[in-house]
Structure formats: structure tokens, C-alpha cells
Amino acid sequence: MGDIHGKPIAERIDWLFDLAQRHGETFRSPEAWLARERYLAEHPTAIAVLKCMDGRINIPVATNTPSGILMPFRNLGGMFDLGWPHLGEVLSHHVLRMTGAGRRVLIIITYHWSKSSAKRGCAGFNYDTEAAIAHTHEIRRQVEHIFGNGHGTVYPLVCGIETDDEAMVIHGPDDKALNLAEFTAADAATLEPRLAALLPGMPAQMRADLLPLLHGNLEHIAQVREQARRNERVLDVEHREWMICLGRGFDFLHFPNVALIIGPYSPDLADPLRKAAGIIQSNMQAGRIPDDGFLLLASVPYDELGVDRARAELKSRFLSHFAARVLEEEFGELFGKMHQHTAVLDWRSRNLELIDD
Numbered sequence: 001m002g003d004i005h006g007k008p009i010a011e012r013i014d015w016l017f018d019l020a021q022r023h024g025e026t027f028r029s030p031e032a033w034l035a036r037e038r039y040l041a042e043h044p045t046a047i048a049v050l051k052c053m054d055g056r057i058n059i060p061v062a063t064n065t066p067s068g069i070l071m072p073f074r075n076l077g078g079m080f081d082l083g084w085p086h087l088g089e090v091l092s093h094h095v096l097r098m099t100g101a102g103r104r105v106l107i108i109i110t111y112h113w114s115k116s117s118a119k120r121g122c123a124g125f126n127y128d129t130e131a132a133i134a135h136t137h138e139i140r141r142q143v144e145h146i147f148g149n150g151h152g153t154v155y156p157l158v159c160g161i162e163t164d165d166e167a168m169v170i171h172g173p174d175d176k177a178l179n180l181a182e183f184t185a186a187d188a189a190t191l192e193p194r195l196a197a198l199l200p201g202m203p204a205q206m207r208a209d210l211l212p213l214l215h216g217n218l219e220h221i222a223q224v225r226e227q228a229r230r231n232e233r234v235l236d237v238e239h240r241e242w243m244i245c246l247g248r249g250f251d252f253l254h255f256p257n258v259a260l261i262i263g264p265y266s267p268d269l270a271d272p273l274r275k276a277a278g279i280i281q282s283n284m285q286a287g288r289i290p291d292d293g294f295l296l297l298a299s300v301p302y303d304e305l306g307v308d309r310a311r312a313e314l315k316s317r318f319l320s321h322f323a324a325r326v327l328e329e330e331f332g333e334l335f336g337k338m339h340q341h342t343a344v345l346d347w348r349s350r351n352l353e354l355i356d357d
Contacts, residue, residue: 004258005240009293012242013339016253016295020352023252027067027350035066045209046098047071048091050139051110051161052078052122053245053261058254059108062166064216068350072251075263076272077124078111079135082142087265095147095154104206105154107143109136112161120163123239133160151201157210166224168217172198180217188215240288243295244276246319249345249352250299264300264319270326277331284334293337296323299352301345312344313355 004015026032048071051057057078060067071094073080073087082088091107098105111132114120121127125135136158143156160169160177167181178198183191191214195207202210245253245261246269253259260276262269284291298320302312320342328335343354 005242005289008290009242009295009339013295013341016243016297017352017354020252024350024352032067036068039066039069043209043212044103045106045206046094046103047106047108047209047213048073048094049108049110050078050080052076052112052124053259053263056163056166056256057110057112057161059110059161059213061254062161062168062217062220063213064219065213067251073263073265074248074250074261075265076260076276078122078132079124080139080265082139082146084265084267087263088146090265092146099153104152104203106206106210107154107156108159109139109143109156110159110161111136112163114163116164133158152203155202155206157199157202165221166217167221168214170195170198170214173201178214180214180221183218185218185222188218191215191218239279239283241276241279241283242289243297244273244280244323245297245299246273246323247299247316249301249343249347251350252352264315269319269322273323273326274330277327277334281331281334284337291337293339294334296320296327296338296340297343298323298341299343299345301347303347309344316342316344316355 004012007015047069049059050073051059053074053076059065059070059072073091080087082091095105111125111129112122113129113132118127118129121129122132125132140156140158143154147154158171160171161167162169162181165181167179169180170178172178176198178194192207192211195211195214199207240257241260243259245259247262247264250259250261253261260279262272262276266272280289280294283289284294298316300312300316300319302309320340324335324338324340327338340356341354342356343352345352
């Protein structure tokens with residue numbers, strides 16, 4: 001990656017689309033496809049993850065899970081409300097599609113914090129970890145309201161991410177938790193009974209399918225700590241974002257402090273757009289990024305050619321034009337430095353396709 005933040009805007013944009021292309025090529029490779037097929041055959045539970053836009057929150061990497069297994073929902077600040085019409089529809093559609101195929105659904109609801117510094121936590125909650133935890137529990141209650149609290153088919157699981165070690169904390173009922181930072185790879189054999197004791201209401205098959213994520217996280221924690229011991233790991237904590245991403249399909253963007261990602265879920269998209277633009281403007285004024293420009297990228301995924309792709313095009317263009325109008329009206333000087341691109345994402349191949357007018 002190098003210091004991409006300091007490059008001219010044209011080079012940064014080229015880097016971004018090259019990153020997206022390489023991600024898609026890797027995803028489409030025979031090895032990756034076979035790995036996903038084998039994994040899903042062994043672990044049939046469908047897993048969705050609600051998480052912050054922070055690039056440090058990369059659950060597939062943190063759990064050594066093949067790309068494409070976990071269904072991501074990302075939003076600025078990690079804030080969600082299942083009462084939002086579009087979010088409720090997208091999540092319900094995903095759950096019904098999975099259950100229609102005979103699969104149970106595990107919904108992992110995440111928050112994050114840093115053990116070394118509060119300012120390395122979640123800016124969306126003003127670095128208040130307790131507020132972030134309370135929010136995840138509220139989402140859990142909303143999931144239960146929609147899909148039932150028997151948990152036989154859909155199970156909402158609260159999970160913390162400590163970003164220094166990239167360690168998971170699995171929350172159970174009655175304020176109990178399993179903090180993987182407290183264990184080593186030698187403790188892997190003890191995780192199954194610990195998980196059963198922590199989550200007795202979770203179906204056995206679902207626990208069995210969650211277990212590989214925990215084993216993978218133990219291995220990843222050891223790797224992160226070894227990198228820190230060798231001084232190969234740098235904690236990048238300074239806001240240096242230079243792009244606003246609006247929509248869905250940004251899985252290739254797992255780098256800290258590069259992008260502000262706004263999911264198309266809230267009925268009031270103007271508010272997070274204003275907050276994101278304010279951060280970009282502040283980064284330029286403080287000299288954290290060059291003031292030669294920033295990127296606005298809208299993306300909408302589609303599953304099928306024809307009507308589904310055509311609708312994705314219209315939706316992506318709407319999001320792009322809407323965001324540009326908000327920025328022009330309220331951030332005139334910053335708007336003059338905007339580079340605007342519009343795209344759709346083939347969800348099956350993870351191919352990002354530009355549809356700029």
C-alpha cells in the first residue's frame with residue numbers, strides 16, 4: 001500500500017480501482033471458488049455481519065475465513081436501525097433467501113474499541129465503548145423482534161472487536177463473555193465447551209459453524225502479536241480518509257483511514273454525508289491529505305443481468321447525484337475538488353463496473 005494518502009488524487013483513484021480489480025480476480029479464481037464451496041459444505045450456517053465502516057474491522061481476515069462467506073453490512077459509525085425501511089428489507093431478503101435454502105442464519109452484531117487508547121476506538125460513538133455496546137444490544141433486540149427470540153433459525157450474536165490485537169469478544173446472555181485475547185492457540189480445544197456453556201440457546205450446528213471463526217481468530221491474534229513483537233505492525237490512528245463511499249459493495253476496501261463508507265440504509269442520508277464531508281475537509285485543512293481532491297464513489301450490487309442490473313444502475317446514479325447535490329449545497333469549496341465515479345458490482349463475481357455518465 002505504501003503511503004497512498006499522500007499521493008496526488010489521480011494516483012489514489014488509480015490505486016483504488018486497481019485494488020478493486022485485484023480483489024475481484026482473487027475472488028473469481030478457481031482456488032477461491034473451491035475453498036468457498038468446501039467451506040459452505042462443511043459449515044452450512046449463513047453468517048451476516050453488521051459492522052462499522054472502519055477498515056480495521058475486517059472479520060474474514062481476523063478469523064481466517066475465505067472471502068465471500070460472510071455477508072457484510074457496513075455503515076458510518078456502525079450505527080443501524082432495523083426500522084430503517086431499506087435496511088430491514090435487505091436483511092429480511094437475505095434471511096429469507098438463506099432459510100429458503102434450508103440454512104440457519106447467524107447475525108453477528110459488532111462494536112469495536114482499542115485497549116491502548118480510547119481515541120483508537122469508534123469515532124461514531126465519540127469513543128464511548130459502553131454506548132457502542134448498548135447500541136449492539138438494541139440491534140439484537142430488534143433482530144429478535146423481527147425473526148423471533150426462540151433462536152432456532154436466526155440467532156443475533158453481539159461481538160466486540162479489540163482492534164490492537166484484532167481479538168473477538170463473544171457476548172452471551174447475563175453479561176457473560178468469551179474474550180479470545182485471553183487465550184492462545186494451545187487453548188483451541190477448550191473453545192467448544194466454553195462456547196456451549198456461554199451460548200446454550202444457540203443450535204448445535206450453528207455453534208459448530210461459529211467455532212472455526214474463533215479458532216481462526218486465535219491464530220490471527222498470535223500473528224498480530226508476533227508482528228508487533230518484531231515491530232512490523234504500525235497502528236495507524238490518524239484520520240486521513242480521502243474518499244466517501246456511498247452504497248454497498250466495498251468489501252475490497254479494508255484499509256484503515258482511507259474511506260468513509262455510508263450504507264444506503266438510513267432514511268436521512270444527508271446527515272452522514274455532511275459528517276463524512278466535514279472529516280474530509282478537516283483532513284485537508286490539517287494537511288493530513290493533499291488538498292488537490294477527494295473521491296465520491298457510489299456503488300450498488302446486483303445478482304442477475306437484465307432488470308436487476310438496470311435497477312442497480314439507476315439506484316447508483318441516484319445515490320451519486322444525491323450526494324453531489326448535498327455536498328454542492330453545503331460544502332461549496334470542497335465540492336469543487338470532488339472527483340465523482342459511479343459503479344455497479346456484480347455480486348457473483350465481485351467485479352466492480354464503472355457506469356460513469
